[in-house]
Amino acid sequence: MQLEIKNLNKRFGNKKATDNISVTLENGVYGLLGPNGAGKTTLMRQITTILKPDSGEILYNGKNIWKNEDAYRGIIGYLPQEFGVYKNFTAKQFLKYMASIKGLSKKYSEGKIESLLKLVGLYDVRNKAVGKFSGGMKRRIGIAQALLNDPQILILDEPTAGLDPQERARFRNLISQISKNKIVILSTHIISDIEAIAKETIIMKDGQLLIKGAHKEILEKMEGKVYLITTNEESEVQYIESKYKVVNLQRGIENTEIRVISDTIPNVRNVQSIKPRFEDVYMFYFEIQDTREV
Template structure:
């Protein structure tokens, strides 16, 4: 069992706390990290991966401070940053061999692992092609492979499915679900479906602080009675609702419009009903979004 204890974690830049007194304990399993841009998710992950030092607080892995563990802790880490760069003239295989050497893996161990991972992410057939010629999604898959090279016990993934098509995302979700039984996986994403079906728990961060942590059922239970469907055929009313409420999506038919709304109080319109919450409702309720989705 792996246990990661994060205690009063705070990171300050000038007068602003990018992370503010975050305390959470993580065990084996996959944790979704949810929050808007600028919420402090990347800062949180960079402290876990030792890329930046906390201003206050500590991180404990299996009972020992990660500062004391030092290289021993880094040896169990896998990390895929949001901005992932590769040497453009390297092939996928050469790049993974290079990363394996940096991680201190012996050549035989690295050769077998690289073959396994290239097959796993669907790049074995193009292993000798220059990464510079890869699509964005293929480059992302190289990044996923390098994060898994050392069979990490703590795997931190910052927007790992950016640029992947739906089939690739599904394959990646299945992979994470499969390997999460003996690892702590932290997955930051804006694609709610990436964590909705596979996350053991979701951690929600807003303004640098932890808003809540819970499993899918627990988080959705807090949304009961806060999600509504409003039907109207009046376009002026549609605009009024959009200006007055958080609208998750708008669906148009021939003779009316249905608006999915999240609100603490029932909207005062003629044709309103309470409906079952979905995970995307949670995001809209707690975080302001710039755009309403119209379908």
């Protein structure tokens, strides 16, 4: 199974939402990482045929997806970031409704819905109104609807946003469980989710593809760029903040530890090179946000 994206371009006014994107995906989970406005959602909407590119093409097993849209849509599962439900429907009723929209037969749907409700851990509440579900339960019913047609390509846009750690862990385990023999694209700002389940990560910025690779490969490129500085002088803390990309600043009783990214060894005392983490990768490519712990 192969999904090949070739020279994909999409513009909205003066903004290039996808700028000559080319990437090839095969079975497994791919993390799609980037800040707001990077073009992630536009890319996913083009893969699902919701949006058509201005130029370029997407090939599924060598065939252009827009030349046989109906057949291609039959192998796609999609959970958008904003996923609405009919609050008065029970979980089972909602999935039956979604199955009918997808054109699935009643006989097929009945058995599939039962198995999916068990898979996502909602079978015991199948007759409960979806409007009374927690945020995590609604995301799980969203996954269930995306899996109704047993898709070969599953696209998930910010699936763990707003979930507590327990629900996120449950969600990750579910994605890992269903990813066999599928192409799964997982877009999220939560780096730990990508670290946990993605075999490769795609990093986008300003509509462009910055990097694609396995975590080990990406982290190797960060070797020698991450440092830990220890200081007990506030003036030095201020100097470091003004000169370097600070990933994390943690104040202790006696000392302050500052994790920084730099192409060269910082010109300060008590500095040591340390192993990069995936959070460092994000901070290296994008603007530093306030991650300090005071």
